[in-house]
Amino acid sequence: MNIRATGAPPALGEFPPTAVEAAKDIAAGRLSPTELVTLCLNRAEALQPLLHTYVTLDAEGALAAAAKAEAEIARGHYRGPLHGIPFAVKDNYDAAGLPTTGGSRLHDGSVAAEDSTMVARMKAAGAVLMGKLGTWEYGTGNGGEYFDLPITTTRNPWDPSRFAGGSSTGTGAAVASGTTVLALGSDTTGSVRLPASACGCVGIRATHGLMPRAGLLANCYAMDVPGPITWTVEEAALITEAVSGYDPRDPSSAEVPPFVRPAAMGGSIRGLRIGVIRDIGPGFVPDAAMTAAFEDGLTVLEALGADLRETVLPLSAKEQFAISSIIGPAESAAIHEEEISNRATVMGYGLREKLLKGSMIRAADYIAAQRQRRVIAAAMDAMMTSFDAVITYGACHVAPPIDDEAAMINFTMETALTPFSLSGHPSMVQCTGFTPAGLPLHWQIAAPFFGEATMFSIAAAFEAATPHRQRRPSL
Amino acid sequence: MNELSPMAASSDVVHLSIAEASRLIAARKLSPVELVGAFLARIEATQATLNTYITVLAEEAMEAARAAEAEIAAGRYKGPLHGIPFAVKDNYHVKGVRTTGGSRLMLDYVADETATTIENLCASGAILLGKLNTWEYGTGDGKVHGDLPFPLARNPWNTDHFTGGSSTGAGVAVAAGSAMFALGSDTGGSVRLPAAATGVQGMKATYGVVSRAGILPNCWTLDVAGPLTWTSEDNAIVLEAMAGYDPRDPQSLNRPVPPFARGIGTGIAGMTIGVVRDLGPDVVMQDEVAANLAAMEPVLESLGARLVDLTLPTTLAEYRTITGIINYGESFSIHEEDFMQRHHLMGASLKAKMIAGFHLRAVDFIAAQRRRRELALATDAVIRTVDAVLAPCTFLTAPPFGDQDELTRFTFGAATSPFNVTGHPAMAVANGFDAKGLPTSAQLVGRYFDEATLYRLAFAYEIAANTRAARPSL
Numbered sequence: 001m002n003i004r005a006t007g008a009p010p011a012l013g014e015f016p017p018t019a020v021e022a023a024k025d026i027a028a029g030r031l032s033p034t035e036l037v038t039l040c041l042n043r044a045e046a047l048q049p050l051l052h053t054y055v056t057l058d059a060e061g062a063l064a065a066a067a068k069a070e071a072e073i074a075r076g077h078y079r080g081p082l083h084g085i086p087f088a089v090k091d092n093y094d095a096a097g098l099p100t101t102g103g104s105r106l107h108d109g110s111v112a113a114e115d116s117t118m119v120a121r122m123k124a125a126g127a128v129l130m131g132k133l134g135t136w137e138y139g140t141g142n143g144g145e146y147f148d149l150p151i152t153t154t155r156n157p158w159d160p161s162r163f164a165g166g167s168s169t170g171t172g173a174a175v176a177s178g179t180t181v182l183a184l185g186s187d188t189t190g191s192v193r194l195p196a197s198a199c200g201c202v203g204i205r206a207t208h209g210l211m212p213r214a215g216l217l218a219n220c221y222a223m224d225v226p227g228p229i230t231w232t233v234e235e236a237a238l239i240t241e242a243v244s245g246y247d248p249r250d251p252s253s254a255e256v257p258p259f260v261r262p263a264a265m266g267g268s269i270r271g272l273r274i275g276v277i278r279d280i281g282p283g284f285v286p287d288a289a290m291t292a293a294f295e296d297g298l299t300v301l302e303a304l305g306a307d308l309r310e311t312v313l314p315l316s317a318k319e320q321f322a323i324s325s326i327i328g329p330a331e332s333a334a335i336h337e338e339e340i341s342n343r344a345t346v347m348g349y350g351l352r353e354k355l356l357k358g359s360m361i362r363a364a365d366y367i368a369a370q371r372q373r374r375v376i377a378a379a380m381d382a383m384m385t386s387f388d389a390v391i392t393y394g395a396c397h398v399a400p401p402i403d404d405e406a407a408m409i410n411f412t413m414e415t416a417l418t419p420f421s422l423s424g425h426p427s428m429v430q431c432t433g434f435t436p437a438g439l440p441l442h443w444q445i446a447a448p449f450f451g452e453a454t455m456f457s458i459a460a461a462f463e464a465a466t467p468h469r470q471r472r473p474s475l
Numbered sequence: 476m477n478e479l480s481p482m483a484a485s486s487d488v489v490h491l492s493i494a495e496a497s498r499l500i501a502a503r504k505l506s507p508v509e510l511v512g513a514f515l516a517r518i519e520a521t522q523a524t525l526n527t528y529i530t531v532l533a534e535e536a537m538e539a540a541r542a543a544e545a546e547i548a549a550g551r552y553k554g555p556l557h558g559i560p561f562a563v564k565d566n567y568h569v570k571g572v573r574t575t576g577g578s579r580l581m582l583d584y585v586a587d588e589t590a591t592t593i594e595n596l597c598a599s600g601a602i603l604l605g606k607l608n609t610w611e612y613g614t615g616d617g618k619v620h621g622d623l624p625f626p627l628a629r630n631p632w633n634t635d636h637f638t639g640g641s642s643t644g645a646g647v648a649v650a651a652g653s654a655m656f657a658l659g660s661d662t663g664g665s666v667r668l669p670a671a672a673t674g675v676q677g678m679k680a681t682y683g684v685v686s687r688a689g690i691l692p693n694c695w696t697l698d699v700a701g702p703l704t705w706t707s708e709d710n711a712i713v714l715e716a717m718a719g720y721d722p723r724d725p726q727s728l729n730r731p732v733p734p735f736a737r738g739i740g741t742g743i744a745g746m747t748i749g750v751v752r753d754l755g756p757d758v759v760m761q762d763e764v765a766a767n768l769a770a771m772e773p774v775l776e777s778l779g780a781r782l783v784d785l786t787l788p789t790t791l792a793e794y795r796t797i798t799g800i801i802n803y804g805e806s807f808s809i810h811e812e813d814f815m816q817r818h819h820l821m822g823a824s825l826k827a828k829m830i831a832g833f834h835l836r837a838v839d840f841i842a843a844q845r846r847r848r849e850l851a852l853a854t855d856a857v858i859r860t861v862d863a864v865l866a867p868c869t870f871l872t873a874p875p876f877g878d879q880d881e882l883t884r885f886t887f888g889a890a891t892s893p894f895n896v897t898g899h900p901a902m903a904v905a906n907g908f909d910a911k912g913l914p915t916s917a918q919l920v921g922r923y924f925d926e927a928t929l930y931r932l933a934f935a936y937e938i939a940a941n942t943r944a945a946r947p948s949l
Contacts, residue, residue, distance in 0.1 A: 221841075251848075330837035334845075337838050359838055363804035364811055366837035367695075371808075374725075 012046045013039055015178035015472050016086070019235045022181065023081040026073065033066040033073075033084030036181075037128050040086045044130065044179040047475060050160055052152040053174040055091045056098055057131040062086065065128040072126070081238050083126030087182040090168045091132035091151075092139045092217040093226075095119045102217050103135040105150050105346045106339055116215025117247045118184055118226050125242040130180050133170025139186055139219045140167055140332055141350030143412035144405050148348045153402065156198055157473040158439055162399040163408060165198030167191040167219075171229040172199030176473055182239060183229045186213070188220045189324050190395075190417035192227035193429045193444065198399035198411075200431040200440030200468075202230045202459070205417075206240060207450050208424030209254030212247030220331040221252075222370070223324070223421045232469060233430065233460040237261045240452055254450075262453040265460045270305030272458065275383065277392035280416040281316020286396040293432040293441040294393065300465050301391075301458070311390065314379035317416040323376070324418045326361055326369035333358030377423035384425055384448045389458055392416050394429040394444035416444060426452050430459050431468045489517045489652035490946055493709040496655065497555040500547065507547070507558030510655075511540035511602055514560045518604065518653045521949060524634055526626040527644045527653050529565045529575055531605040536560065539602040546600075555712050555736075557600030562654035564642045565606035566613045566691040567593060567700075576691050577609040579624050579820040580813055590689030591724065592658060592700055592717045599716040604654055607644030613660055613693045614641055614806055615824030616831075617883035619876060622822045627876065630672060631947035632913050636873045637882055639672030641665040641693075645703045646673030650947055656713050657703045660687075662694045663798050664891030666701040667903035667918065672873035672885075674905040674914025676710045676933060677703045679891075681924050682898035683728035685714070686721035694805040696726075696844075697798065697895045706943055707904070707933035711736035714926060735927050743778050743935045746928075749785025749861035754890060755792050760870045767907035767915040768867060771936065775865070778935050785864055787893065788853035794893035797850065800835065800843035801896070807832025851897040858899060858922055863932050866890055868918035872909045890918060900926045904933045905942050 016022070016039050017031075025031035041059050048054060069084040094100050094112035096119075101107045115123065123129065134154035145153055145163060154169040156162040157177035164173040168185025172195030175183050185192040187205040196203020204227045211226045218224060228239040244259040276298060280286075286294070302308055313320070333340065333355050339347070340355050347355070384390055396414045400407035420427040427446035434440055447455040463469060488510060491499070499505035515533050522528060543558040568574050568586035575581050593603065608628040619637065621627055628643040630636040631651040638647050642659030646669030649657050659666040661679040670677025678701050685700045692698060702713040715735045721727040750772065760768075772782055787794075807814070807829055814821070814829040821829070858864055869889040874881040894901035900921045907915045921929040937943055 221845075326837075331841055334838040334841035337842070359836065361837040362833070363800075363835040363837050363840035364808040364832065366840060367805055367808040368811075371695075 012475065013042050016040050016181050018232050019082065019085045019181050019238060020232065022085055026084045027078055033069040033128060034063065036084065037062050037066040037086045037130065040130060040178070040180050043177070047177055047179055051155045051157055051173055051177055053133055053154055053170040053177065053179050054088070055101055055103065055132045055134055055151050055170070058098055058129065061097065062128055062130045069126050069128060079126035082122065082242055085127050085182060086130050086180050087122055087127045087184065088130045088133050088174055088180040089119060089184040090139070090171055090186060091135045092186060093119055093184060094215040095129055095132065098132060100217065101151070102138045103149050103151050104137045106343060114215070117212040117249060118243050119215070121243045127182065133174055133183060135169055136167035137348045137351040138217055138336070139191060140188065140354060142353045143409035144350055145402055145408055146349040155402070156399045157475060158200065158399070161401055163198060163402045163411065165195030165399065166412065168195045168229070172196050172201045172203065175199070175201050175229050175231055177475060182235060185227055185229055186216055186219070187225055187227045187421070188223045189328060189421045190412065190415055192229060193394055193417050193427070194412060196229050197394050197429045197440070197442040202233055202236045202428065202430050204228050204236045204240065204428045205420060205426065206244065206452055207254070207426045209252050210244050210256070210259065210450065212250040212253045214247055214249035218335050220328045222327050222331060233456055233463050234265050236428070237265060237456045256450060259452055262457050265456065267457065268305065269301070269458050269461045271307060272388045272454070273307045273309065274301065274458065275311035275387040275390040276308050277311055277313055277390060277416070280313060280393055281318055283318040284396050284414045284416070286393045287398065289398070289435045290393065290396065290441050294443050297432045297443055297462060298391070300462055304461055304465060306458070311383060311387070313419055314383060315376050317419060320376060320422055321413065321418045323369050323372050324422055326365055327373065329354050329358030330361040330366045373422050380419060380423040380425060381448070384446065389451065389454050390446045392444050392446070394442050398435060398439040398441065420446050425449060426455055428455055428459060430463065433468060434471065488513045492706045493555060493559050493655055493704065493712050494706070496559060497557070500558045501552055503547065507540040507543040507602065508537070510558060511536050511560050514604055514653060514655070521651050521653050524629065524949070525631055525647050525651055526608055526628045527647045527651065528562065529577070529606045529608055529625050530573060532572065532603060536602050536604050543600055543602065553600040556596060556716055558602060559600070559655050560602045560604045561596065561656045561658065562604045562607050562648050563593060563658040564609045564613065564645055564660060566609055566660060567658060568689040569593060569603065572606070574606070574691065575624070576612045577623055577625060578611045580817060582624060588689050591686040591721045593689070595719065596716050607642070607648055607657060609643055610641035611822045611825040612691060612810065613665060614662065614828060616827040617886040618824050618879045619882050620823045630873050631949055632674065633911065635875050636913060637672060637876060637885065639669035639873060640886065642669045646670050646675050646677070649673070649675045649703050649705055651949060652946065656709060659701060659703055660690055660693065661699045661701050661895065662697045663802060663895050664886065664889050666703060667868055667891045667901065668886060668889060670703050670903035671868045671914065671916035674916070675703050675705055676707050676905065677701060677903040678710050678714055678926065679894065679901050680714060680718065680926050681900045683726050684718050684924070686719070686724045686727050688721050688723035692809055694802045696805060697802055699895070707930050707937050708736060708739055711739055711930040730924070733927055735930055738927070739930050739934045741931060743775070743780045743932050746780045746863065746932065747861045748775060748780050748782050749864045750782050751785050751787060751864060751866040753786060754867070755790030757792055758870060760867065761872060761909065763909035764867070764870060764872065764915045768917050771865065771906055771917060774936060774940050778939055783861065785857065785861060788857060789850060791890055791893065794850065794896055795887065797843045797847050798892040798896050800839055801847065803828060803832040804835045804840040807835065847896050854893065854897045854899065855923065858920065863928050864920040866918045866920055868903045868916040872913040872915055894920055899923060900929055902929050902933060904936065906940065907942070
């Protein structure tokens with residue numbers, strides 16, 4: 001790991017400001033990008049032995065980028081609200097000059113020749129790349145943690161004996177612990193939303209095709225999307241604006257007009273029709289604390305004037321998860337077929353187990369699952385478009401102890417995240433409170449296709465009306 | 476209708492093209508009643524020898540003919556298909572009529588819907604004669620076992636010979652004059668192969684142009700419904716009436732239907748035609764097939780076309796492998812339940828295909844679909860360098876029944892499946908005969924949505940080489 005060589009680890013310092021707070025000060029010349037990234041680098045170095053959020057910390061590159069941002073701003077060339085803001089990316093994103101390890105021994109250690117589109121667009125907006133964050137092997141696994149990867153498993157900043165969520169394991173932890181300001185992960189059936197949930201952050205899974213995935217290691221063609229993880233909703237909207245839009249390098253990229261942040265973030269949500277899904281179906285039961293926070297949250301939205309109506313998923317979350325369990329592993333196995341045949345012993349157990357399962361899936365079952373998915377997606381869309389947005393649970397459980405394999409697997413599997421992966425609708429998670437032990441709780445907000453603005457408006461209004469963003473992990 | 480054209484009195488009326496018949500019908504020199512009556516008589520005269528039909532709808536056809544006659548007499552002439560008799564492969568549904576799919580699994584099945592293409596054609600005034608012979612569910616493994624519930628359709632040019640499949644009755648009906656046009660369906664060649672075997676014109680249009688609603692599926696991402704006709708102009712007339720956006724069909728494209736028949740006779744001066752000569756190392760072409768293909772080139776050049784060599788991005792073998800994986804996987808997914816529970820009712824050819832599909836892994840299917848996308852893009856890049864492509868269709872003429880290897884090679888050794896994989900429009904056009912008098916054919920391939928250019932090319936060649944003159948003697 002590339003860190004500045006010093007004697008003792010630097011002092012921890014404060015948490016960094018949010019990108020929104022920092023942008024005001026940076027634009028006004030009150031805060032230098034170098035100062036800001038140094039604060040983050042210090043925290044990253046100090047917390048790495050405890051939390052292991054980074055795989056590669058590029059202090060040299062970050063300081064150079066910050067200096068460049070500073071010079072540009074001094075010359076009067078202010079690129080916008082992301083200029084000089086530190087960010088880090090899951091180590092399945094290519095960033096020029098840095099290795100993309102995918103958290104795997106299969107990787108040959110070579111550095112990426114060019115930036116992934118997401119990284120390129122963030123850099124074009126002036127953001128400062130700090131490095132690559134922890135990930136499950138190739139962004140996937142079987143839900144369990146086996147401590148057998150070449151990288152040390154990231155820990156939850158709210159309780160380091162607990163899991164930080166996966167597969168973007170470093171992203172939620174990095175943002176929650178302030179070892180960066182903004183992070184990018186990727187989500188197939190929850191890999192952005194789960195780390196965000198486990199670490200009390202905002203996690204976005206945008207409409208399939210809105211954010212380009214060129215330059216990311218592929219996990220599942222049908223469901224992979226890149227996704228931001230941030231402390232606040234407005235920061236997520238800033239990133240969405242900077243990175244979205246058609247990319248000819250990405251065959252799944254949607255040709256739609258560019259995303260524009262809603263004019264009044266945190267403005268009125270009076271009259272918005274929100275479908276509430278309390279019952280995600282048999283077999284998946286949210287913890288009592290999760291439910292209590294969910295209901296409290298609905299009360300807040302009602303007080304803000306939202307029009308809440310009960311609705312249901314067209315197919316239970318568990319049944320939808322079963323369908324994704326055929327599509328995901330089969331496609332992952334197709335991606336890694338050569339490696340399964342020739343280098344399976346080099347893989348970690350989690351990836352190997354998933355890929356072997358995927359190799360056994362028959363074409364007939366994959367085809368049937370894709371056809372079912374089409375039918376369910378149409379039914380989901382019919383339900384979603386009868387509202388402005390939908391609210392439901394994300395995961396059923398809080399971040400589990402990392403050495404409890406059953407709890408680990410349940411945390412990842414027992415969720416209402418998969419329906420939106422199957423259908424491609426945008427969804428996000430945000431913090432709704434904390435357990436008595438101080439672990440974050442959350443809910444999931446979803447919208448019709450390309451309805452990110454509505455989703456952000458509701459989440460921002462909730463955020464502004466609640467105190468949860470004031471609470472950070474005690475580190 | 477008091478006057479009878481002299482032509483109507485003779486059996487030659489069944490050998491009229493749609494274009495010719497429609498002119499006579501419009502001029503009230505030929506009545507739909509006479510025309511349909513002549514076709515029904517022809518069906519009766521040829522059915523025992525050729526086994527073309529599974530179901531004949533004689534009463535319904537005569538009733539429709541009388542209605543057409545009345546409409547035309549009242550001045551309500553609908554267009555070139557008004558009063559024109561046609562037949563459909565027995566995997567197309569017609570409400571209230573049995574759809575057997577050529578299978579013991581469906582002998583009692585009565586359809587509760589009509590295929591959109593048939594609705595479109597009947598709305599244009601065409602008259603349905605009946606349901607045509609087919610391989611079981613429009614598919615198989617290439618072998619012909621004679622174990623299906625209906626006797627094998629036979630080639631009108633030599634009744635000991637195969638008709639091409641899977642639309643086994645469709646080419647026969649058109650060549651023998653027992654339907655003025657026929658509808659088939661094509662997954663890896665099942666419109667173009669029967670057309671080639673029986674010397675008629677068969678078009679597989681661009682994927683998504685023709686609705687598949689109301690047709691038994693064989694393979695979700697490869698099936699295309701298409702017309703078989705005696706002439707190119709007839710084919711254009713029928714495709715124009717069949718095609719068009721259908722919300723009932725998820726793969727139907729929302730695009731306007733071009734007037735395919737308009738300008739069909741404007742010639743091909745200045746057209747650049749890519750000639751595909753090298754399809755890979757394992758291609759063995761029957762001498763006459765190769766000779767008749769080569770003989771097309773000076774004809775096309777004399778019409779003003781410019782011929783260039785064209786190389787496809789990969790071998791025929793690879794296109795075929797990809798098609799096979801996709802076809803077998805999707806076909807199995809369609810018939811899985813029947814295979815597991817009622818395979819004793821399936822013919823051997825379909826069962827063999829099912830067994831292959833059963834074992835197919837998802838990873839291979841996924842890899843095939845991804846390679847398909849690459850091939851489609853690469854093939855399109857090559858096709859777009861020319862106006863149209865001249866390629867082989869089959870490498871053999873229709874083999875005799877009994878030689879399973881040659882029968883399988885006729886079907887799976889053809890050059891038809893690449894264009895199912897890529898979705899480009901492809902048409903079988905007759906170009907002569909072999910020493911035994913069996914038809915040979917070539918394949919014309921076009922840019923996406925450019926069926927009109929293929930029709931113009933096929934028409935110009937057809938007239939110049941006079942390929943439509945000889946009918947089988949029955």
